[in-house]
Amino acid sequence: MSKPLALIIDDEPDILELLDMTLARMNLQCRRAGTLQQALQLLDSEEFDLCLTDMRLPDGDGLQIVRHIQQQHPRLPVAMITAYGSLDTAISALKAGAFDFLTKPVDLQRLRELVNQALRLGQTDNDSQHAEQDDQLLGISPPMQHLRRQIDKLARSQAPIYISGESGSGKELVARRIHQLGPRRSQPFVPVNCGAIPAELMESEFFGHRRGSFSGAVADKPGLFQAAEGGTLFLDEVADLPLHMQVKLLRAIQEKAVRPVGSQQEQPVDVRLLCATHKDLAEQVANGHFRQDLFYRLNVIELRVPPLRERREDLPLLCDSILSRLAERSDMTPPRLTPAAVEKLANYRFPGNVRELENILERAFTLCEGSLVDGQDLQLEQLSPSTGDSDNLTHIDSLEDYLNDIERRAITQALEETRWNRTAAAKRLGLSFRSLRYRLKKLGLDD
Known part of the structure; x- marks a missing residue:
C-alpha cells in the first residue's frame, strides 16, 4: 500500500523541513513548494491526499491555493498556516473552503492531530454508502437538496458552524449528519441544550470538576468537552448561555483547552464545535x-435549516x-x-415545523x-390560536416567538x-420596501 502524499507550501526552508520531517515520521511522503506557481504546477501533475500552505507566499497568498483546490480538487483537504494571532486570516481561509488551520510557531501535536483528521476524510468518503443508510434527514424538495449539498461540503471541514432555523426544524439532525459524514464520525457526538443547564452548574457541566472542589463533588467528573474528545460537541440553543459562561467558552x-472546576491546570481538548439556536444571534449581539x-x-459559517412550510413537497x-415509526x-x-x-x-402553517408534525400525527394515530x-383526527383547528381569545395564554411559551410567528405568517401570506412580489407585498402590508426587507431577513425568510 502506497504512502499518503502531502503537498507542503511555504517560502521558509526551516518550516518546510520541520513539516517534512514530522509528516515523514507519520509515514507520509511530501512534495515541497516555495511559491504559488510551484504549488499550482505540482497540484496539476500529481494526486495529493493532503495540502498544507502558508498564508504569505512570494508570488501570491494561501487563499489563492485554497480557492484553486476548491475548484479543481474539491476532495483534497487543505489547511492554512497563519501567523500567531491572525484570526481574521484563519477565518477567511475556513470560509474559502480550508479544512482547518495552524498557527506559527507550529505545535507538532496539533499538526499530527490535523493530519490524522484530514487522512480520515478518505476513509469517510469510502463509507458514504453506510452513512447514507443512517440518514435521518428526510426530504426531496429543492430546499432540502440544497441543504444536503451544503452539509456534504461542510462535513469535510473543521470550521465552526452556526446552524440557524426555527424551533422544531431539525437543527440537531443537521448537526448529527455533519458529524456522520466527517472524519470524526467514529468518535462521540455530544449534544447539549444550553438552556436546560442551571447557571450555577454550567462550568462544571462543560469543563468537569475535581473532587472536593465544591459541596457534593465527591469524585472527579469529566465535562462535556472531555466527553466529546476527538468528536463533535453540539451546543443547541447557544443564545441561552449566560454572559459569564460565554467568556469561559x-x-x-481559543486555547483548545479547558480547566476543570477546582483544578489549577488546563487540559487540552480536540473537539469540533457546532452550535444552533432558533433566536436571531446577530440581534442578540446588538x-x-x-x-x-x-x-x-x-459564526464562521452559517447553515440555515428551512422551515417545513418552505418544503411542503416533503410532507408525504x-x-x-x-406513521410507520409509530x-x-x-x-x-x-x-x-x-x-381530507x-x-x-x-394548508397548515406548521409554526412548530417537523416536531409539531410528529406531535400531530402521534395524536391522530x-x-x-x-x-x-x-x-x-388531526385536530388542527385546536392548534390555531384564536385572535379573539386574548386572555388565553396557554399556547404562548415565549411572547417574542409568538409575535414573530404572527408576523411571519402575515408576511408569508x-x-x-x-x-412573491416584494414591492406589492410591502404595499399590501402597509410597509416600506426597506422595512419589509429588514423583516424578511430578521425572520429568516430572505432567500
Missing part, C-alpha cells in the same frame, strides 16, 4: 445579550415515515391519511379508527397573495 475555543467576539468565533414522505413501536400496521387529512396538512387517519 470563548477561552476554551442587544448586548451575546458577546460579539464569541459570535465571531462560532415525512408523514409516511412518522406503528412499528405499537406493533401495528401503519394507517393511511385520507384525502392530506389537504388539511397541506392514537385517535383514529381503523386504518385511516381522517381530517378530524402577503407574499403568496402577490406571487
Whole structure:
C-alpha cells in the first residue's frame, strides 16, 4: 500500500523541513513548494491526499491555493498556516473552503492531530454508502437538496458552524449528519441544550470538576468537552448561555483547552464545535445579550435549516415515515391519511415545523379508527390560536416567538397573495420596501 502524499507550501526552508520531517515520521511522503506557481504546477501533475500552505507566499497568498483546490480538487483537504494571532486570516481561509488551520510557531501535536483528521476524510468518503443508510434527514424538495449539498461540503471541514432555523426544524439532525459524514464520525457526538443547564452548574457541566472542589463533588467528573474528545460537541440553543459562561467558552475555543472546576491546570481538548439556536444571534449581539467576539468565533459559517412550510413537497414522505415509526413501536400496521387529512396538512402553517408534525400525527394515530387517519383526527383547528381569545395564554411559551410567528405568517401570506412580489407585498402590508426587507431577513425568510 502506497504512502499518503502531502503537498507542503511555504517560502521558509526551516518550516518546510520541520513539516517534512514530522509528516515523514507519520509515514507520509511530501512534495515541497516555495511559491504559488510551484504549488499550482505540482497540484496539476500529481494526486495529493493532503495540502498544507502558508498564508504569505512570494508570488501570491494561501487563499489563492485554497480557492484553486476548491475548484479543481474539491476532495483534497487543505489547511492554512497563519501567523500567531491572525484570526481574521484563519477565518477567511475556513470560509474559502480550508479544512482547518495552524498557527506559527507550529505545535507538532496539533499538526499530527490535523493530519490524522484530514487522512480520515478518505476513509469517510469510502463509507458514504453506510452513512447514507443512517440518514435521518428526510426530504426531496429543492430546499432540502440544497441543504444536503451544503452539509456534504461542510462535513469535510473543521470550521465552526452556526446552524440557524426555527424551533422544531431539525437543527440537531443537521448537526448529527455533519458529524456522520466527517472524519470524526467514529468518535462521540455530544449534544447539549444550553438552556436546560442551571447557571450555577454550567462550568462544571462543560469543563468537569475535581473532587472536593465544591459541596457534593465527591469524585472527579469529566465535562462535556472531555466527553466529546476527538468528536463533535453540539451546543443547541447557544443564545441561552449566560454572559459569564460565554467568556469561559470563548477561552476554551481559543486555547483548545479547558480547566476543570477546582483544578489549577488546563487540559487540552480536540473537539469540533457546532452550535444552533432558533433566536436571531446577530440581534442578540446588538442587544448586548451575546458577546460579539464569541459570535465571531462560532459564526464562521452559517447553515440555515428551512422551515417545513418552505418544503411542503416533503410532507408525504415525512408523514409516511412518522406513521410507520409509530406503528412499528405499537406493533401495528401503519394507517393511511385520507384525502381530507392530506389537504388539511397541506394548508397548515406548521409554526412548530417537523416536531409539531410528529406531535400531530402521534395524536391522530392514537385517535383514529381503523386504518385511516381522517381530517378530524388531526385536530388542527385546536392548534390555531384564536385572535379573539386574548386572555388565553396557554399556547404562548415565549411572547417574542409568538409575535414573530404572527408576523411571519402575515408576511408569508402577503407574499403568496402577490406571487412573491416584494414591492406589492410591502404595499399590501402597509410597509416600506426597506422595512419589509429588514423583516424578511430578521425572520429568516430572505432567500
